[in-house]
Amino acid sequence: MAKKPPAPPRREGSLSRDRIIEAAIVLLDEAGESGLTFRALAERLVTGPGAIYWHIANKGELLIAACDAIVARAMSEARLDASPEASIRAIALGMFDAIDEHPWVGSALTHAPGQLPAVRLLERLGRSLRELGVRREREWTTVSALLSYVLGVGAQNAANRQFAFAEGLERDSFLASVSTAWSELDAAEYPFARSIAAQLSDHDDREDFLAGIDLILGGIHALT
Amino acid sequence: MAKKPPAPPRREGSLSRDRIIEAAIVLLDEAGESGLTFRALAERLVTGPGAIYWHIANKGELLIAACDAIVARAMSEARLDASPEASIRAIALGMFDAIDEHPWVGSALTHAPGQLPAVRLLERLGRSLRELGVRREREWTTVSALLSYVLGVGAQNAANRQFAFAEGLERDSFLASVSTAWSELDAAEYPFARSIAAQLSDHDDREDFLAGIDLILGGIHALT
DNA sequence: ACCTGAACACCGTTCAAGT
DNA sequence: ACCTGAACACCGTTCAAGT
Secondary structure (H helix, E strand, O other): OOOOOOOOOOOOOOOHHHHHHHHHHHHHHHHHHHHHHHHHHHHHOOOHHHOOOOOOHHHHHHHHHHHHHHHHHHHHOOOOOOOHHHHHHHHHHHHHHHHHHHHHHHHHHHOOOOOOOHHHHHHHHHHHHHHHHHOHHHHHHHHHHHHHHHHHHHHHHHHHHHHHOOOOOHHHHHHHEEEHHHOOOOOOHHHHHHHHHHHOOOOOHHHHHHHHHHHHHOOEEEEO | OOOOOOOOOOOOOOOOOOOOOOHHHHHHHHOOHOOOHOOOOOOHOOOOOOHHHHOOHHHHHHHHHHHHHHHHHHHHHHHOOOOOOHHHHHHHHHHHHHHHHHHHHHHHHHHOOOOHHHHHHHHHHHHHHHHOOHHHHHHHHHHHHHHHHHHHHHHHHHHHHHHHHHHOOOOOOOOHHHHHHHHHOOOOOOOHHHHHHHHHOOOOOOHHHHHHHHHHHHHHHHHO
């Protein structure tokens, strides 16, 4: 991400769907969801905004395509050699890390249900669940719970990042501010939130995520 | 919510934060997330767009406030008399139904992490988990898994609705179209998605949601 | 204190016109 | 076939001016 010299904006060659998607990913990574604009994208590609519409139908399709590129990469990198449980952890963790690196993927995935990116994830999880020996009648229920959990955590993590970013805070100071806000809640109405506020500041998102996966795997195990 | 006669657009009395939030909820329910516009809201309240800013800082705050009103209602309605497990199911189901009725709440909740609406839910889940006897060191991990799952399913359900709505389809025909899309995927690359496509059309979202909750509760039980 | 509504700086998308 | 860029119909938000 920082090896080659800061090459001048090239316009060599012509536009293409892939080139547009690649540029969109860079823009999303750099400026967040609100940074993806047809004008900004056009500027980066040295064209006018209208040119993009020749290759891509609209902003929604662009977002899904960018999201799909990231998910496909993450899925192809997940190692699947070990036990089915280990594979599920690897798939889930791969997705977690991908969303962590590209927060916009979190909400993009959630907002495009049933589309290719989500199906890629579902496919991988489903195959491992089959290996695990989940009964046919419980297959749908089980993948869908796992998928919801992965997407849920991912979306929330992404939201955390974006919320912090929007307020100009680092992750730590964002968590700290939420933590003190919780500890100042009404004692009678929010005893639990108050008492858990301290643990908020020094938890590990990745560990918590995995612990949740293990909770679900534990539940699956108990029923198999 | 439906007792009094269909009163004509009133402008009696003055604007207030509560009145604005109430109107925002109606607008969101009727026209979806993209329907909430300061101009549309102002029209409904018989004022100019600027007037709203006297009572509310910006659109984000308005969305969170509207979301909070719905969550507060749902939480206060959840019955908590029975066992902790039953309480957790009731809380989760209450949230599921609330999001089902007001799909915009799904993404609003997700996009405002650590804010009041999410804390309400966390508080209720946390108290029940304590009753259940979850060990202190596992409390944070456990609530956060449960919360992520609830929000994840909710957000996805909401996205389903909105996706279908945007394409002018009913839930059933939307699911049917996704189902046929999945069954036409490449056989070598997507065996699982293809084989499960059929089950997609006739599943029950609510039942699947509860089954996922039970999976997590099963995992918690195994560790307690 | 509260409201008005024009104005500012943006959006996504379209489309005639160019090559 | 592919690109250009002005134009359209919107946004959220601000702010002088009114009551």
